[in-house]
Every structure is written in structure tokens, then in C-alpha cells.
Amino acid sequence: xxxxxxxxxxxxxxxxxxxxxxxDPGGQAAFYEVDEPGWIVxxxxxxxxxxxxxxxxGPSEAELTRHRHVFEIIDRPRRLLLSSTETRLDGxxxxxxxxxVFEEQGxxxxxxxxxxxxxxxxxxxxxxxxxxxAFAQLARVVSAGLQxxxxx
Amino acid sequence: xxxxxxxxxxxFFALSDPTRRSILERLAGGPxxxxxxxxxxxxxxxxxxxxxxxxxxxxxxKTAKVGRSRECQLGxxxxxxxxxxxxxxxxxxxxxxxRFGAYVEARTARDx
Numbered sequence: 001x002x003x004x005x006x007x008x009x010x011x012x013x014x015x016x017x018x019x020x021x022x023x024d025p026g027g028q029a030a031f032y033e034v035d036e037p038g039w040i041v042x043x044x045x046x047x048x049x050x051x052x053x054x055x056x057x058g059p060s061e062a063e064l065t066r067h068r069h070v071f072e073i074i075d076r077p078r079r080l081l082l083s084s085t086e087t088r089l090d091g092x093x094x095x096x097x098x099x100x101v102f103e104e105q106g107x108x109x110x111x112x113x114x115x116x117x118x119x120x121x122x123x124x125x126x127x128x129x130x131x132x133x134a135f136a137q138l139a140r141v142v143s144a145g146l147q148x149x150x151x152x
Numbered sequence: 153x154x155x156x157x158x159x160x161x162x163x164f165f166a167l168s169d170p171t172r173r174s175i176l177e178r179l180a181g182g183p184x185x186x187x188x189x190x191x192x193x194x195x196x197x198x199x200x201x202x203x204x205x206x207x208x209x210x211x212x213x214k215t216a217k218v219g220r221s222r223e224c225q226l227g228x229x230x231x232x233x234x235x236x237x238x239x240x241x242x243x244x245x246x247x248x249x250x251r252f253g254a255y256v257e258a259r260t261a262r263d264x
Binding site (some may be wrong): 011022111115 | 250260
């Protein structure tokens, strides 16, 4: 049982253009870019089922986080499903799933991004009794992420 | 993202195992001895001790000697740091989608 974080963004472009941007180097770099001097983004992508998209990003060479995404579903221009592993600064890993859905909406494209698999959210859902303060805090955080579509 | 304290990482590790989550679920119903925890999971006493030890390291469980048994109960840890980490993660994802949208729109505007 998992919980999910969901985000939406209406983009003024066709689903094909949005999908293709997400799978080209410029779009992938934009996804991980930060307005911070010296910010590093290194991305390599093998766009095929089972192919791997690796990204290293961070404020310096000594502080790089690494994301390894494996393409599980590629359904141009409608959907992408990736299994993702985040390798953090201390070498620990967090496995999650990332889904993108691209839907035409009035000449624009609604992008829905769903992030699944936080172990603590799973704990919250399964074990509502006990640790009440922690679960209340988690509920606040997760519901904040679900409360509204973020549209342009 | 700056959110990786050692305790937080250990807490994530502790919560990442389904048996340990089940142990927490069991303890949410009340204290239990190591033996009482072992039975429903089909684990050895040493196996349960190992899981309980990992949970105890991050204060999700506390144990005390009661007679000849070791009794376990939920510990004092609150998952506030974990919740903060998820919050920062959520903001980072939100920003990524926003930046990507701006990139596509700028590119589309150039091509029109």
C-alpha cells in the first residue's frame, strides 16, 4: 500500500511537443535545473522500455544527488512511467515510482505528475493508531500536496 | 535539497522494511515481549531482536526488561523530520514541473 504525491501543470503546447520536450536533453535538464549559480545537472537518457535515464544534480561536485530512472511505459504522447531510485549523499537509496500523463485540454496540455512510494506514507495509511503526532504531521504534508491542481 | 540528517536516513531505513512496520503496527495496540512479536511473523527470537534493535536506534521503539522477558513498546520518536523531508521533496517536485513547463512554453513560442 502506498501513498502518492500528485502535481499538475497546464502547459501552452501540444501533448506531442510536451512529451518530446520531456524526453529530450533540454527538457530533462530544465526539469532538474535550479536558479542557483554553479548548479550542476548531468543527464543521460536511453529512451526505450527498460532504458535508463540517469541524472546527477546538486550545488557542487561534492554534493550531487543521483537519480536513476528506468522507463517502464513509453506511450507517446500520453504517458510515461518510470521506476526511480534516488541515491543520496550518504549512499542510501530511496525507491519510488514516477508517472507522467499528458492530456490535451483546450489546445493546451495538462501534465499530471504522480510520485508514489514513500515508506512513511505507507506507514501512515496502514497504521493510523499509535504515533499520533507523527501521523497527523504526515497527513498535513501529504494533503497539502493533493489539495489543488497547479495550473498556469 | 538539504534534508539528509543521519537520523532521518536511519529512520527511513528503519521504516523501509515491512516486518518492522508490522512490528510497529502490533505495538500500536500495546506492549509486547520479543516472544510475542516473533510468533505471528514466524521469526526467530534473534530475528525479532534485530528488527527491534533497528527500530530502537531511532526511538521508534523502546524496550525494558520485565521479569525474564524484554518488553517492547512504541518509542518517543515523532516523525516530524521525516514529514519535513517529504515536504521539501514535494516542493522540489513542484518546482521541477514548473521549470519544465516554462521551458516548453518558451521553446514552443520560439517555434511559432
